[in-house]
Amino acid sequence: MAITSANQLELLQTAEAVAREKMIDPSLVVEAMEESLARAAKSRYGAEMDIRVSIDRKTGRATFTRVRTVVEEEELENYQAEFTVEQAKQYLEDPKIGDQFIEEVPPVDMGRIAAQSAKQVILQKVREAERDRQFEEFQDRAGTIINGVVKREEYGNVIVDVGRGEAVLRRNEKIGRESYRNGDRIRCYIKDVRRETRGPQIFLSRTAPEFMAELFKMEVPEIYDSIIEIKAVARDPGSRAKIAVISYDNSIDPVGACVGMRGSRVQAVVNELQGEKIDIIPWNEDQPTFLVNALQPAEVSKVVLDEEAERIEVVVPEDQLSLAIGRRGQNVRLASQLTNLDIDIMTEAEDSERRQKEFEERTNLFMTMLDLDEFFAQLLVSEGFTNLDEVAYVEVDELLVIDGVDEDTANELQARARDILDAQAREALEKAREMGAEDSLIEFEGLTPQMVKALAEDGVKNLEDFATCADWELAGGWTTVDGERVKDDGLLEPFDVSLEEAQDMVMTARVMLGWVDPDDLVASEEVEEDAAEEDEA
Numbered sequence: 001m002a003i004t005s006a007n008q009l010e011l012l013q014t015a016e017a018v019a020r021e022k023m024i025d026p027s028l029v030v031e032a033m034e035e036s037l038a039r040a041a042k043s044r045y046g047a048e049m050d051i052r053v054s055i056d057r058k059t060g061r062a063t064f065t066r067v068r069t070v071v072e073e074e075e076l077e078n079y080q081a082e083f084t085v086e087q088a089k090q091y092l093e094d095p096k097i098g099d100q101f102i103e104e105v106p107p108v109d110m111g112r113i114a115a116q117s118a119k120q121v122i123l124q125k126v127r128e129a130e131r132d133r134q135f136e137e138f139q140d141r142a143g144t145i146i147n148g149v150v151k152r153e154e155y156g157n158v159i160v161d162v163g164r165g166e167a168v169l170r171r172n173e174k175i176g177r178e179s180y181r182n183g184d185r186i187r188c189y190i191k192d193v194r195r196e197t198r199g200p201q202i203f204l205s206r207t208a209p210e211f212m213a214e215l216f217k218m219e220v221p222e223i224y225d226s227i228i229e230i231k232a233v234a235r236d237p238g239s240r241a242k243i244a245v246i247s248y249d250n251s252i253d254p255v256g257a258c259v260g261m262r263g264s265r266v267q268a269v270v271n272e273l274q275g276e277k278i279d280i281i282p283w284n285e286d287q288p289t290f291l292v293n294a295l296q297p298a299e300v301s302k303v304v305l306d307e308e309a310e311r312i313e314v315v316v317p318e319d320q321l322s323l324a325i326g327r328r329g330q331n332v333r334l335a336s337q338l339t340n341l342d343i344d345i346m347t348e349a350e351d352s353e354r355r356q357k358e359f360e361e362r363t364n365l366f367m368t369m370l371d372l373d374e375f376f377a378q379l380l381v382s383e384g385f386t387n388l389d390e391v392a393y394v395e396v397d398e399l400l401v402i403d404g405v406d407e408d409t410a411n412e413l414q415a416r417a418r419d420i421l422d423a424q425a426r427e428a429l430e431k432a433r434e435m436g437a438e439d440s441l442i443e444f445e446g447l448t449p450q451m452v453k454a455l456a457e458d459g460v461k462n463l464e465d466f467a468t469c470a471d472w473e474l475a476g477g478w479t480t481v482d483g484e485r486v487k488d489d490g491l492l493e494p495f496d497v498s499l500e501e502a503q504d505m506v507m508t509a510r511v512m513l514g515w516v517d518p519d520d521l522v523a524s525e526e527v528e529e530d531a532a533e534e535d536e537a
Contacts, residue, residue, distance in 0.1 A: 029126060030055055037062060045105065050081040064107050070099045134165045135200035139193045145214045146204070150184040160186060160204060167202035175206050175274050176238035187272065189214060206273075209233035212241060215272055219265045220258055222247075228254045231283040234337035238274050242294060242334045246283035255280045279334075287339060288312070294335040298324035301348055311342040315351045362386055370416050379403065392417035428453040438462040446505050451492055458491050467509040474502040 037053040041064055045051055050067040070092075073084045088095035148160035148167060156171035158180055169188055180186060188204035189211035205211060213230045222228040228247050235241040247254035258280045259266050266278055284290040288303040291312055302315040316324045324345050325332050336343045346354075359381055366377035369388060379402050385391055391399075392414055399410035429449040432442065435456040440463035442452050460466055475497050476490030492502065510516040 027057075030057065032124075032126060034062075037064075041105075041107075046080060048078055048080040051105070062107065064105045065102050066105050068101045070095050070097055070101075072097060131195075131199045135193065135195050137164065138162075138190065138200060138202050142190045142193050143210065144190055145187060145211070145218070146190055147185065147187050148204075150180040150182055150186055152182060153180065158186070160188065162202065165200065165202060167204050169204040169206065173203075173205040173207050175276070178206070178274065207235065207237035209235050209241075212243065212269065212273065212278075215269045216243065216258060216265075219260070219268050222249075222252060222254075222257045227252060228257055229283075232338045232340075234334040235276070236330055236334060238276055240277045240279070240330055240334065241273075242279045242281055242338050244281045244283040244290070244294070244338055255282055281338070287341065291335065291339050291341065291343070294338045295324050295331065298331065300324070302351070305341075311344065312339075313344045313346065315346055315348055318347045318349060321345065321347050366391075369420055370413065376404075388417045388421055392421055425449040432456045436461045440464075441466055444505075444509065446501075446508075448495065451495055451497075454491055454494070460491070463509055463513060467506060467513055467515060469506060471499055471502040471506055474506070475499040 034053045034055055037055075038051050041051040041053065042049060045066070050069075052065050052067055054063045054065070055061070056063070067081065068088075068091075069082050070085060070088045071082045073086075076082055076084055083101075085095050085097070088099065088101060091101045092099060146162055146167075148162040151159045151161050151166065153159070156174075158169040158174070160167045160169055167188070167190075169186070173191070188206055189208050190202065191205040191208055191210075192203040194201045194203070210233070212235060213233050216230060217223045220228065223230060223245075227249050228245055230243060230245055232244040233241065234243075243258070245254040245258055247257070257265075266280065270276060270278060279296060281290075281293045281296065284293060288305050291303060291314065292300045295314065298316060298320045300314055300316055300320075304313040304315075305311075314324070323331070326334075332343055332345055359378075362381045362385075363374065363377045365387070366372050366380050366385075367374060370377070370391070372380075380391065383398075383402055385394075394414075396407065396410050396414070399405050399413060400407065405413075425448065429442065429452065432449065432453040432455075435453075437452050437456040438461055441447065441455065441461060442449075444463060444466065447455075455461070455466065460469065469491075472488060472490065474490050474492045476493035477488045477499065479486050479488055490497070490502070497505075507516065511518050
């Protein structure tokens with residue numbers, strides 16, 4: 001069949017019909033037709049030729065052209081689609097590298113095989129365009145709730161019809177032991193949309209914390225209007241959840257607004273989540289206060305926060321311990337997820353026992369090292385002294401506030417403490433030298449003899465070794481492994497070296513060795529300061 005003998009408008013009518021059915025741009029279908037006709041023409045004129053087809057968008061007329069490109073003589077490979085400058089002179093005036101000579105060629109007769117091939121090209125292009133449209137549509141809807149109809153269940157995974165495609169609700173994204181039958185309506189959260197060879201893959205979830213947040217946004221107008229903000233959500237899907245909210249309007253109670261009249265709003269969310277119990281908690285910028293709220297309904301006696309380790313110790317009355325922990329640790333686990341802190345819960349008796357043990361250890365330290373009687377050592381501990389450094393280098397006035405301590409006694413205490421510290425430093429330095437510690441490390445500002453000894457014990461014996469250390473290797477830190485925070489012990493952690501101090505010392509060592517340009521370091525710090533100021537603004 002020759003193209004010229006066909007109704008030329010039929011091409012455009014076919015393109016519009018296909019585009020309307022598949023809901024894609026008609027120009028994409030026309031481009032697919034052009035490519036399919038070009039392939040058919042190549043099979044007739046030769047595969048090495050650069051044959052192109054252009055379909056007029058108004059008349060439907062298909063124009064077949066042959067394109068030849070001017071290339072360097074040494075780069076000439078395809079004699080059917082390329083030619084040299086000399087060869088091009090008979091077709092072009094003053095030809096240059098990259099110029100093209102385009103000539104129209106007669107349309108081809110579409111044989112059965114060529115027509116079938118053209119049809120396959122068009123179908124493939126249409127499928128690709130349809131997949132791209134689906135991906136873009138659902139990618140824009142990622143992070144929102146969608147309603148669908150259950151089509152089937154495969155190995156525990158639910159296939160959901162979401163209108164213009166299918167989505168997957170995996171077994172581990174279902175609440176509890178939910179089961180669905182074909183035709184059931186289902187509401188899910190679009191968790192992820194991926195572009196894959198077989199088309200866009202849409203992954204749904206009913207266990208994601210964001211699903212609960214979106215449900216509250218639908219039920220509580222104040223959240224939708226940004227008067228109330230959901231700051232954090234923690235869920236044990238199908239069982240219990242905690243949600244932290246804050247109101248930016250002093251006249252609106254965030255907890256009351258989320259609960260609704262007679263609990264109507266929160267009950268709507270609970271029903272959607274298969275009866276999942278929800279604790280609505282007021283958000284507070286002060287972490288200890290927020291944690292006390294998060295552990296409701298348990299009562300908390302005392303909270304001790306370790307910001308660097310991101311851990312928090314909570315002391316509760318004996319009769320509140322089981323309530324604070326919850327069934328199978330559920331309450332404290334959800335509170336930990338909500339606050340993003342590791343929580344240690346202990347009773348008042350356990351806290352008292354621990355503090356008594358610390359008191360005895362410090363008392364024995366002062367009795368042994370400073371040759372004091374028990375009563376005097378206990379006085380020092382009671383006043384807040386924890387180690388010899390504090391006694392040796394504290395202002396004398398702070399010792400004089402202790403009952404029975406005059407200026408001579410204070411000076412004697414400090415002299416004893418300094419003598420012991422000096423002796424310990426000399427001993428640590430000797431051992432460090434015995435282990436091979438070099439002067440470049442020993443004389444480095446900021447490192448005490450005890451620190452040098454600790455480094456030498458771990459194989460860090462000179463400034464080059466020290467400069468290769470990471471800050472967390474020195475100061476310690478925390479690593480998340482399988483969802484749990486694991487402590488990384490630092491070489492200088494026993495000496496209370498912070499992460500910032502470790503960073504400064506390592507960078508100073510690198511500058512001294514010439515590994516880092518000081519100007520680059522200053523420029524980097526200025527950039528960080530500017531970024532911090534922008535964040536504050």
